[in-house]
Amino acid sequence: NAGVTQTPKFQVLKTGQSMTLQCAQDMNHNSMYWYRQDPGMGLRLIYYSASEGTTDKGEVPNGYNVSRLNKREFSLRLESAAPSQTSVYFCASGPKFDEQFFGPGTRLTVL
Amino acid sequence: QKEVEQNSGPLSVPEGAIASLNCTYSDRGSQSFFWYRQYSGKSPELIMSIYSNGDKEDGRFTAQLNKASQYVSLLIRDSQPSDSATYLCAVKTSGSARQLTFGSGTQLTVLP
Numbered sequence: 001n002a003g004v005t006q007t008p009k010f011q012v013l014k015t016g017q018s019m020t021l022q023c024a025q026d027m028n029h030n031s032m033y034w035y036r037q038d039p040g041m042g043l044r045l046i047y048y049s050a051s052e053g054t055t056d057k058g059e060v061p062n063g064y065n066v067s068r069l070n071k072r073e074f075s076l077r078l079e080s081a082a083p084s085q086t087s088v089y090f091c092a093s094g095p096k097f098d099e100q101f102f103g104p105g106t107r108l109t110v111l
Numbered sequence: 112q113k114e115v116e117q118n119s120g121p122l123s124v125p126e127g128a129i130a131s132l133n134c135t136y137s138d139r140g141s142q143s144f145f146w147y148r149q150y151s152g153k154s155p156e157l158i159m160s161i162y163s164n165g166d167k168e169d170g171r172f173t174a175q176l177n178k179a180s181q182y183v184s185l186l187i188r189d190s191q192p193s194d195s196a197t198y199l200c201a202v203k204t205s206g207s208a209r210q211l212t213f214g215s216g217t218q219l220t221v222l223p
Contacts, residue, residue, distance in 0.1 A: 103154060105153075
């Protein structure tokens with residue numbers, strides 16, 4: 001099992017560009033999450049999906065949209081990237097609302 | 112006040128010593144508590160979960176929970192240089208049924 005996979009691993013964008021971060025899990029988990037991690041700020045939840053077909057905002061949703069494409073896949077879209085969105089983005093999944101297992105992350109720089 | 116607080120460190124211990132990492136939380140209704148280990152440049156890895164007051168041991172790791180005092184700790188016995196990492200405390204707070212709230216992490220260095 002690959003666990004949680006994310007693409008791309010690295011990305012550089014210019015201000016105003018858009019992109020989609022992809023996440024997939026093969027553990028048959030119902031819940032999936034998107035976090036960003038910034039130095040000194042810890043992990044902050046952007047959006048989550050408790051089950052296929054549902055999504056909810058987390059702590060820092062502004063500037064992002066998500067799609068739960070099916071049970072396996074949960075994508076994060078930046079419509080108009082800003083330098084403040086420079087961060088490391090982690091996708092996670094879990095069998096219930098407690099344990100979460102993380103993907104390898106995407107390092108995004110917005111110039 | 113942050114919901115989950117950890118000393119940022121860095122915490123340095125000599126090889127073979129016990130490393131003690133602490134975490135406090137503000138939501139008295141919290142029920143689930145987790146410790147994640149994150150190596151530099153890598154993703155967080157779940158190493159311990161604890162749900163009841165008391166101690167839970169797994170190999171060299173012991174998680175301790177005291178709900179009355181609202182703290183959870185992680186002890187690492189016989190610390191090894193490979194334990195050098197940032198340790199994140201995560202709490203499932205009662206006000207966010209589907210979310211974990213993470214502390215900002217404690218950086219641990221085990222000196223050979």
